[in-house]
Amino acid sequence: MVGRYDPFGTCTQCGDRILWVKTKAGKNMPVNPELINYKAVPGGKERIVTPEGLVVAGEKCSVDEAEGCGYISHFATCARK
Numbered sequence: 001m002v003g004r005y006d007p008f009g010t011c012t013q014c015g016d017r018i019l020w021v022k023t024k025a026g027k028n029m030p031v032n033p034e035l036i037n038y039k040a041v042p043g044g045k046e047r048i049v050t051p052e053g054l055v056v057a058g059e060k061c062s063v064d065e066a067e068g069c070g071y072i073s074h075f076a077t078c079a080r081k
């Protein structure tokens with residue numbers, strides 16, 4: 001891994017593997033590494049970050065309803081141990 005950019009990391013709170021995605025705002029955001037299908041919902045409970053770094057309020061959904069793929073913010077699911 002030396003000399004190579006590694007987007008994966010470990011959450012310091014719960015020890016889970018996370019992925020760092022750079023948002024459009026230029027912030028690095030920890031997300032869960034698995035890509036999920038989502039639909040945008042105003043005021044949706046999940047914060048979904050697309051691979052392009054767009055942060056969307058929405059919900060997980062089935063492939064049929066999906067508007068796109070993204071990652072769920074790790075803050076939402078972090079199980080601090």
Ligand SMILES: [Zn+2]
Nearest residue numbers: 011013014078
């Ligand atoms: Zn965590």
